Structure formats: C-alpha cells, structure tokens
Amino acid sequence: MLKFDEAQKIQSIRGALALRAEIESIVDAALERGVRNLCWLGIGGTWASAQQAVCHMKERTGMETFAINAAEYAVVGDLRIGRGSFVVFSSVSGTTTEVVAAVERAKQADAMVLGFVDDADALLARLADYCISYPGNEQLKFFMTADRFLDRAGELPEYAEMYARFDRSLPEALVSVEKAADPFAAAFAAAHKDDPLHYFVGAGTLWGATYSYAMCFWEEMHWLRSKSIHAAELFHGTLEVIGEDTPVTLFIGEDAQRPLGERAARFLAKVNRNYTVIDTRDYELPGIDTAFRGAVSHLVMRAVTGRIDVHLEALTGHDMRLRRYYRKLNY
Amino acid sequence: MLKFDEAQKIQSIRGALALRAEIESIVDAALERGVRNLCWLGIGGTWASAQQAVCHMKERTGMETFAINAAEYAVVGDLRIGRGSFVVFSSVSGTTTEVVAAVERAKQADAMVLGFVDDADALLARLADYCISYPGNEQLKFFMTADRFLDRAGELPEYAEMYARFDRSLPEALVSVEKAADPFAAAFAAAHKDDPLHYFVGAGTLWGATYSYAMCFWEEMHWLRSKSIHAAELFHGTLEVIGEDTPVTLFIGEDAQRPLGERAARFLAKVNRNYTVIDTRDYELPGIDTAFRGAVSHLVMRAVTGRIDVHLEALTGHDMRLRRYYRKLNY
Numbered sequence A, B: 001m002l003k004f005d006e007a008q009k010i011q012s013i014r015g016a017l018a019l020r021a022e023i024e025s026i027v028d029a030a031l032e033r034g035v036r037n038l039c040w041l042g043i044g045g046t047w048a049s050a051q052q053a054v055c056h057m058k059e060r061t062g063m064e065t066f067a068i069n070a071a072e073y074a075v076v077g078d079l080r081i082g083r084g085s086f087v088v089f090s091s092v093s094g095t096t097t098e099v100v101a102a103v104e105r106a107k108q109a110d111a112m113v114l115g116f117v118d119d120a121d122a123l124l125a126r127l128a129d130y131c132i133s134y135p136g137n138e139q140l141k142f143f144m145t146a147d148r149f150l151d152r153a154g155e156l157p158e159y160a161e162m163y164a165r166f167d168r169s170l171p172e173a174l175v176s177v178e179k180a181a182d183p184f185a186a187a188f189a190a191a192h193k194d195d196p197l198h199y200f201v202g203a204g205t206l207w208g209a210t211y212s213y214a215m216c217f218w219e220e221m222h223w224l225r226s227k228s229i230h231a232a233e234l235f236h237g238t239l240e241v242i243g244e245d246t247p248v249t250l251f252i253g254e255d256a257q258r259p260l261g262e263r264a265a266r267f268l269a270k271v272n273r274n275y276t277v278i279d280t281r282d283y284e285l286p287g288i289d290t291a292f293r294g295a296v297s298h299l300v301m302r303a304v305t306g307r308i309d310v311h312l313e314a315l316t317g318h319d320m321r322l323r324r325y326y327r328k329l330n331y
Helices: A006-017 A020-033 A045-058 A070-076 A097-108 A123-127 A138-152 A159-192 A204-219 A258-271 A290-316 B006-017 B020-033 B045-058 B070-076 B097-108 B123-127 B138-152 B159-192 B204-219 B258-271 B290-316
Strands: A037-042 A065-069 A085-091 A112-117 A130-132 A198-202 A226-230 A248-252 A275-279 B037-042 B065-069 B085-091 B112-117 B130-132 B198-202 B226-230 B248-252 B275-279
Touching (some): A006 A138, A070 B258, A085 A138, A112 A123, A138 A159, A138 A290, A198 A204, A204 A248, A204 A258, A248 A258, A258 B070, A275 A290, B006 B159, B020 B112, B020 B130, B020 B138, B037 B097, B045 B085, B045 B138, B065 B070, B070 B097, B085 B138, B097 B123, B112 B138, B138 B290, B159 B290, B198 B204, B198 B258, B204 B290, B275 B290
Parallel strands (some): A037 A065, A037 A085, A112 A130, A198 A248, A248 A275, B198 B226, B198 B248, B248 B275
C-alpha cells in the first residue's frame, strides 16, 4: 500500500492512548481546583476538533461546555471565560498566531489552560498551565480529555471498560480500516481528482470531520475546491444546487446524529447519480464493541479519508505540504 | 428603482419596532418565572439569525446563551434545555418540520418557548407559550428580544436611548441604504451572475448574514453556487484556493469582530483582483449615532444584499420563489 507504515501508525495511536494517565491526572487536578465550565479553543482544523468534542459531550452532559474560535476570542473576548474555566487547545507547531493571542487572553482572565502542543519547546507549550507534547492524534487527545470529564461527572459509566478495549484493540482496528478502505480510496481519488467543486456533507461528531476534510485537506493541502455542509442544513438551501451530476460525498457515523446523515442519503439517492456515502458502519473494528463505535466514528472516517489523500496526492502530483500563502504572506 | 416599494418597507420595519412593548412584557414575564439560560433555536436561515443573536449578546454578557440547530436538537436533545430555559425561534410558514419537532421536544423538557410565527394560525404558533405574529423582520425581532434580556441584566445601559433612535430613524435609514446601494447592486449582479462559484466571507454579527446570504439566497433562491467562510477561518484552509480571479465578496460590519473582516480585506488586496468589499461603514444612517451602528450592521448588510437579489433575479430571469426540492420532494 502506498505511503503506509503500519508499524508506525500502530505505535502512534498506542502512544496517544498511553497519554490517558497523564490526562486523567491533569483533569483531576483541575477539578480539585474547581471547574465551572469547559472551553475547547481552536481555529481551522483544531476548531473542527473542538466542535467534535463539544458534540460528543453534549450527547451526555448538561455541563457548560463550548467551542470557541481562537481568532474571535482574541479579538472580542468571552465573559464566560475566567476563574474556574478550563480551556483546552491543540497545536502542532505551537506558534499559531490566533491561538497564542487567545491563550494569552485566557490566562489573563485567570482560566486554567491545557495545551496539546506537539513541539514541547514552542511558545504555546510554555504558555499553557498544563502541557502534553506528543505528535498527532489530536482528536483522540481531545476525546480522552472530554471523556475524563464525563467519567468524573458520572456521565460515562462505560469509561473504564471502553478505554480498556481501546487500549487493547483501537490501534490495530484503525489500521485495518485503512487497509479495507484503500481500494475504495484509490477509485474515489481517480474519479474525483478533477471535480470543479466537491460537496461534503456530515453531521454529529462527524461534522468537524466533514468541515475539516473539505477545508484543511481538499482546499488547503490539495488545492481542490470543496464545500462542507451540515447534513441538517443541506435541506435549507444547498439542496437546490445539487443536480444529477454534482459530486457529493456524505459522511455517516454511528453517533447520535446518524439519522441526520441517513436522511441526506435518502435525498441523494433520489436526485443525484454522482454521490458517495462513506459510512463508518461498513468498516469492521475488531475488538471494539458495537456500543463503543460511535465514540470513534470520527477516527474511522479519518482512517478512510487519509487513504483518499494518499491517492489524490499520487494522482495529481500536488505535494500536500505546499502552501501558497499560509505562513508565507503577511496580512 | 426595480421592485422597490418605499412606503411598504418603512411601514414593515416601523411595525416590527412597534413589537417592542410586547417583547418586553414577554421577556419580563419569563424573567419573573425564572430564566437560567437562553436558547436560540433555528435551522437554515433562522439558524443563521440565531447565531447572530448569540454573537451580539456574547459581546456583552456572560449569561448562558446559545444557538441550537432544530434538527440536531430534535434528534439528540440537549441536557441544558429544561425548566428555566427560554427558547426563541422564528418561522414564516409556522410548519417547518424540524422546528416543529424541536419545539415539541423543548416543551416536553418544560422550557418556555417564544415563537415569532408570521402565520398566527399555524401549528408552531399554537405550540409556543408566547407567540408574536408579524410578517418578516426576523433579525430585528431576535435582536429586540436579546437586547431586552441584556437591558434587564444591566448589560446594555444604552437600551432606552438606542431604541428611541431606532424607533425614530431606523426605517428611513435602512431605506436610504437600499437607495444608496442600488447602483452598486446592479453592477455587482451584472458582474457576477455567471460566476461558477462565489465565495462570501464575513465575521461577527455578519457571519450569520454571510452564511445565509450564500446559502438561502444564492443557493436556494438563485440556484447559484456559493460558499460562505468565516473571516477567521479563511486563513486556515480556504485561502489556498483563492486565486487572482476567484470571485470573493467580503462583508464587513461595525461590530466587535470588525478587525477580522479588515484582516481578510488586507489579504484579498494582495492576492485577488476579483473581490468586492461591502462595508456597512460606507452607508449613511441618518439619525443613528455611530455608537449604535454595530447593533444594526446586519440589517444594513441585508439592505444592500436585498438590492443585489432584485437585480440578479431580473438579469438571470430566475424567479427567486422557485424551488426544485424543498417542500416538493419527500426524503
């Protein structure tokens, strides 16, 4: 398989799961100090991950938890954030301008800040009260943090059992998804690499995946035009520009918003002949109970779309690391 | 001017402003019963308006107020909504499927519900605890409700003075914007009616306007392809597909997030030659103090885009009332 280092992938996910003890001790320490609300801070891809974490939590909790866009917070502030707020962010570089400004503002407001900063020496690693430095796996880090809060609130009784299963089987299960998805991904990339505009539709904990796949992958890394639309919102405007040949891909997960994805599938089947459904249910996850699949649907989807990326890059010859403007131009 | 009934427009806005006494008495009655959080429920265009109301309030308050998508709420619920929740929605038809399901769920959860339902005999009018039936002006209705909550919390000291000015001058001021914008709107429509894909960018209380203009107007009513992107998010993906000729329109308002729009303008000036800035600051609002302009920037923008719609419809010959699928197809 193209660009596929199985051992490295398994090790990467296993290492992320092993952060759990450290995450637990940080969440527990914060709860000891008193947490009155929980804020997921992000921008771009991390904004998408923040929305996923909130969506996942809201299925289960009434606690005040929300996503906030780093640029908006840096410019306007947010009166909810202050003493007793626990702010979580993630940054690979550790230098994202808007996140630096936002974290500085949150610190001034006396919030507690947990940063997942891949580069332990970066500015953002120094700014955070609590910092964990481990490469990649941002969504898993966020969900582990969210789940510890739910666990401590008594809102996730399956916490211990679920993570015991994940520790044992998730790395290999996600790698098996990549393998199973690869022929589909190759065919999808070949069929859609020249699309003038590709629509991605999704809901629930896959809405962040939908938004970021369209924006951070197709637009930013492949320089391909795309538009993401929430499966609920599809029916209030965008549907009218979906013709018979419009390229549309629908992400369906196994979380509580699955019915919204299924509704979009029924619509597409009636009006379109150029759509693709990527349904996480179609992928086996050996060792993961059915009841826990919804909590990792976003990771299953990323395993599938990651294979599309590899094939798109090979077919178009466009290096995904290339940027025209980001971090190259001042504005 | 094409399709422009000045007297009718002034009367419509004046009538909406006159709802204030009724809105005040409803909000005051709810506060008497006890309001612990304030939820703006919407889908599609009303989801956009809900987000605008939340953005406007968050500049000023730490109270728990949030927007919730009707379809998501109907399917998943939300543990924050229950006794002591005040839920606000708007519906022209009074029969929107997802909103009916959501309002029924909110009622079961024992929330108080205020509906702005244009048709006083519709199902949603009967479901709401409090109902106001008056045509159009949804955004103004939402902001008047939001502002009464802020006023009662002591977070909008200018409330009385601001609305005294609006009562006196806002209808004529918005009509003057339409007149001033008309030549621009005609030229814009002629220049962009054949765009293969038009990008709309905006932030703050204009993000809802940006989102709904792209989706509810260009996609749903004109059947033209468009994509909306938040000015903060533009820099984390979408920027890479903006070439020299890509059609982009940037909405800039006078609310607290104005700097995010200005940043996008600096970027566009460097890389693009086919962009348009619609800045509410460029339009005079006779009788409205500078300090109050931010609170009506979204209405100014709608006055401008409303004129674009009229010219687009005339040039393309596509009747804005036509729908291919919405309320015509079962899915």
